[in-house]
Amino acid sequence: MDLFCGRILINKDGEQVDPEEALQNKIVGLYFSGGWCSPCRDFTPILCDFYTELLEESEPPAQFEIIFISSDKSPEDMVDYMHDMHGDWLALPWHDPYKHDLKKKYSVTTVPKLVIVKQNGEVITDKGRKQIRDKGLACFRTWLEVADVFQNFSSK
Secondary structure (H helix, E strand, O other), X not given: OHHHOOOOEEOOOOOEEOHHHHOOOOEEEEEEEOOOOHHHHHHHHHHHHHHHHHHOOOOOOOOXXXXXXXXXXXXXXXXXXXXXXXXXXEEOOOOOOHHHHHHHHOOOOOOOEEEXXXXXXXXXXXXHXXXXXXXXXXXXHHHHHHHOOOHHHOOO
């Protein structure tokens, strides 16, 4: 995925993950959030359910991944928030200054914000949170139509 090329992501256990491998041919939700923020703490369990249904309860698992971009005050706060509330998704390490570039690129001024992007970082919607709240799993099909994620699986 061009957006995270050359970067390292981490999983919930703090293990390093190669973004090229983890995000290949997937729609990506950039989740800008922080544990100190009560609207974030309200939405995160909803996002967990959405993620679990798409990845663990559908066959085959949906081509979708979330990357948490932390607005927490410290790396310890980020880890606590991830362990307490987050699904089994990925995160940009707290110390990575790239989070500031991402916030600027996607005009993130408040949290929580869920920006849904194609592999190349192009925005599908910056209203992921509202769409999940309003439409549930149905919004994923809309994102797929825009993203062309399955193009190399088409039978010609």
